[in-house]
Amino acid sequence: MTSPAATSTPSTAPEHRAAVLAGLAGLPFAKGHGTGNDFVLVADGAGERVLGEAEAAALCDRHLGLGADGLIRAIRSAELPEGRAVLAEEPAAEWFMDYRNADGSLSEMCGNGVRVFVAFLIDQGLVQLAPGEVLAIGTRAGVKRVERRGEGFAVDMGPWEFIFPAEAQRDAADSQVTAVGLDVPRPALSVSMGNPHTVVALAEAAELTGLGLHTAPGVEPLPPHGTNVEFVVPAEPLVAGGTGTITMRVHERGVGETQSCGTGACAAAVAIRHWAGPGATDRWSVHVPGGTVGVTFVPGPEGREHVELAGPAAIVAHGTLG
Ligand SMILES: N[C@@H](CCC[C@H](N)C(=O)O)C(=O)O
Numbered sequence: 257m258t259s260p261a262a263t264s265t266p267s268t269a270p271e272h273r274a275a276v277l278a279g280l281a282g283l284p285f286a287k288g289h290g291t292g293n294d295f296v297l298v299a300d301g302a303g304e305r306v307l308g309e310a311e312a313a314a315l316c317d318r319h320l321g322l323g324a325d326g327l328i329r330a331i332r333s334a335e336l337p338e339g340r341a342v343l344a345e346e347p348a349a350e351w352f353m354d355y356r357n358a359d360g361s362l363s364e365m366c367g368n369g370v371r372v373f374v375a376f377l378i379d380q381g382l383v384q385l386a387p388g389e390v391l392a393i394g395t396r397a398g399v400k401r402v403e404r405r406g407e408g409f410a411v412d413m414g415p416w417e418f419i420f421p422a423e424a425q426r427d428a429a430d431s432q433v434t435a436v437g438l439d440v441p442r443p444a445l446s447v448s449m450g451n452p453h454t455v456v457a458l459a460e461a462a463e464l465t466g467l468g469l470h471t472a473p474g475v476e477p478l479p480p481h482g483t484n485v486e487f488v489v490p491a492e493p494l495v496a497g498g499t500g501t502i503t504m505r506v507h508e509r510g511v512g513e514t515q516s517c518g519t520g521a522c523a524a525a526v527a528i529r530h531w532a533g534p535g536a537t538d539r540w541s542v543h544v545p546g547g548t549v550g551v552t553f554v555p556g557p558e559g560r561e562h563v564e565l566a567g568p569a570a571i572v573a574h575g576t577l578g
Pocket of ligand 1: 293357362363364365366367368369451452484508509510511514516517518519520
């Protein structure tokens with residue numbers, strides 16, 4: 257499995273962006289989103305395109321490129337080393353979601369992205385998926401099973417993990433987070449959904465709206481590969497059998513503030529349920545600026561608890577790089 261994000265940042269100079277985009281002339285693309293988390297999508301089944309860090313950053317540039325939170329390439333799993341590792345686990349995972357953040361860095365997983373990815377495969381006629389059917393998708397966080405459900409998709413995101421398990425169990429918080437708009441550092445809990453997250457609970461909606469997320473929050477200690485930071489306000493009921501409600505804003509690693517983060521919503525539900533203690537509900541609605549996603553804790557086939565993420569996915573445009 258590839259470890260995350262390259263650490264160097266591609267040049268943001270306009271002439272560099274223009275040169276990279278000129279090299280992509282003629283490239284067909286689509287634009288899609290899941291609850292406002294938006295992506296440029298490219299079908300490159302045989303892996304013939306050069307779509308690395310510089311290309312992703314240029315395409316995702318909101319002023320000089322197409323503009324998106326990330327680039328998703330649909331490539332056959334057999335064409336990538338990470339994909340071949342996935343095929344050894346699940347031979348049915350023909351398609352691999354090759355995801356990069358807006359700054360060009362790799363991430364292991366994108367929860368909104370994988371729903372939009374499947375919508376794109378259907379849109380391109382690369383797969384057919386009837387309501388209730390499940391498609392196995394290769395990702396850098398392993399195989400994800402995506403079910404077509406209602407107006408969108410439900411994804412088995414696999415098991416969650418604490419990033420600092422000893423501290424999380426002992427103190428219910430493992431780090432401190434600072435951000436523009438917060439008077440003092442706040443305790444936080446770091447959760448892996450394949451990619452890293454740090455969740456901070458705030459007391460009220462006014463604190464959430466008052467945050468300045470144009471500046472990256474500070475996290476101490478920082479998880480080894482950086483982190484996405486979710487600020488959350490939970491609301492009642494949190495009790496078993498009910499649906500817990502969370503309002504969330506997020507600052508994403510490699511992007512900045514986004515309208516939504518699927519893996520972040522899952523991490524938020526993990527942290528809030530942990531803080532609520534025994535008897536808390538397994539079903540959550542997470543409200544983000546771009547809409548609402550559902551998070552449910554379910555038993556996994558191997559005996560571990562899995563997280564299911566459900567939400568919409570839309571393909572809104574098709575085009576060709578000029
Ligand atoms: N920025 C994230 C990757 C993208 C997460 C995504 N928005 C989601 O919906 O899960 C990272 O670097 O881990």
